[in-house]
Amino acid sequence: MKYVIVIPDGAADAPQESLGGRTPLEAAHTPALDRLASQGRIGLTNHVPDSLPPGSEVACMSLLGYDPLQYFTGRAPLEAAAQGITLGPDDWAVRCNLVTIRDGSMEDFTAGHVSTEEGTALLAAANEGFAADFPLLAGWQFIPGVSYRNLLLYRGTPGSPAPLGADTRATPPHDLMDKPVQESFPRGTGSRLLTEIMARSAGWFEGHPVNAARIAAGKRPVTHVWLWGVGRAPRMEAFASKYAATRFGSRATMITAVDLLRGLAALSAWKRLEVPGATGYLDTDYAAKGTAAIAELLQADLVCVHVEAPDEASHEGNAAEKVRAIERIDESIVAPLLAHLETLPEWRLLVCPDHPTFITTKTHSRGSVPYVMAGSGITASGTTYNEPAAEAAVRADPRARIEPGWTLMRAFLDCHSGGPRV
Numbered sequence: 001m002k003y004v005i006v007i008p009d010g011a012a013d014a015p016q017e018s019l020g021g022r023t024p025l026e027a028a029h030t031p032a033l034d035r036l037a038s039q040g041r042i043g044l045t046n047h048v049p050d051s052l053p054p055g056s057e058v059a060c061m062s063l064l065g066y067d068p069l070q071y072f073t074g075r076a077p078l079e080a081a082a083q084g085i086t087l088g089p090d091d092w093a094v095r096c097n098l099v100t101i102r103d104g105s106m107e108d109f110t111a112g113h114v115s116t117e118e119g120t121a122l123l124a125a126a127n128e129g130f131a132a133d134f135p136l137l138a139g140w141q142f143i144p145g146v147s148y149r150n151l152l153l154y155r156g157t158p159g160s161p162a163p164l165g166a167d168t169r170a171t172p173p174h175d176l177m178d179k180p181v182q183e184s185f186p187r188g189t190g191s192r193l194l195t196e197i198m199a200r201s202a203g204w205f206e207g208h209p210v211n212a213a214r215i216a217a218g219k220r221p222v223t224h225v226w227l228w229g230v231g232r233a234p235r236m237e238a239f240a241s242k243y244a245a246t247r248f249g250s251r252a253t254m255i256t257a258v259d260l261l262r263g264l265a266a267l268s269a270w271k272r273l274e275v276p277g278a279t280g281y282l283d284t285d286y287a288a289k290g291t292a293a294i295a296e297l298l299q300a301d302l303v304c305v306h307v308e309a310p311d312e313a314s315h316e317g318n319a320a321e322k323v324r325a326i327e328r329i330d331e332s333i334v335a336p337l338l339a340h341l342e343t344l345p346e347w348r349l350l351v352c353p354d355h356p357t358f359i360t361t362k363t364h365s366r367g368s369v370p371y372v373m374a375g376s377g378i379t380a381s382g383t384t385y386n387e388p389a390a391e392a393a394v395r396a397d398p399r400a401r402i403e404p405g406w407t408l409m410r411a412f413l414d415c416h417s418g419g420p421r422v
């Protein structure tokens, strides 16, 4: 049995006036997704428990079959795992965005999608600035990641009090777009220090050659670090042992351009396949991901393709771009994968967004997302793939709602004639 999962990040949405009252999934021309729906089944699931933040970190953990209420400790530890960083029991990871704050307002949580090279240079300055401004604090280090997505690590020593806690809360900067940041500084244990680091970072970056060059080129400067996603290492068991009782073999592969998903793959003992041209942004090479997934199926039992583009389009409030991202996922990833799978004796394909990202609010939201799964042993229900169709499927048969979201994986991997057990 070959399994494929496609995650169109944040693709679920509400009807848009600019799309004639349709959702982006409805407005998009998606013949492959609709064919999948017509020969498979659709329904609703929800990957964000009420008590957790509605981000990709929680939702993707659920989508990959791990109950976030049991396993989730924070976003940054997942991203640390992506970089091969092992956190000890006294260590903490903090997500460090490079952002543009102007006049006290979050102008850009990506600082104009600052490049990895620029970010690396700025974080070197941040490490120097930190040592100068906080000479008594040991164990802290900024670690460059990809573009605006970076980390601040704290390496603790056994027996000494932790500077951060399970109660430390911080607001994701993408939830603050065009809003004043003053009332959204961290809260709980260590919040004063985190706030102080963010304030001091303005001085580390002001006048830095990277910023001088960016301003000269008409780009947004990096004004601050924004710290959030605080957590310690989660204890996730390997996917192959967790789902040993299903028809899944042993080899799973993740294709993504986002550290969060790389980290989830690392912690669940999946292989990670880096695809050239996969950017985690609207300009990602969709066809390269589709081609790589098909080639990977030669040896892997399960391949997951994660595409960040619909989420990014939502963060920019761009309905047309979101529709375009969904259409390119359909054309360059779902269509070739479906055509390939149909030549194999036994296969299943699941498409499901992690969470809705509403164009109107430009931010992640909790709530239902539509799934579609098709393949061996799944009875055809004959419909299309979008939010209203999935809602109608649930009205017609309440078992089409599969919750909590992490049990969707069990339904997908199990093989029973007549469709997955619900």
Ligand SMILES: [Zn+2]
Pocket: 009, 010, 055, 056, 057, 059, 311, 354, 355
């Ligand atoms: Zn997401």
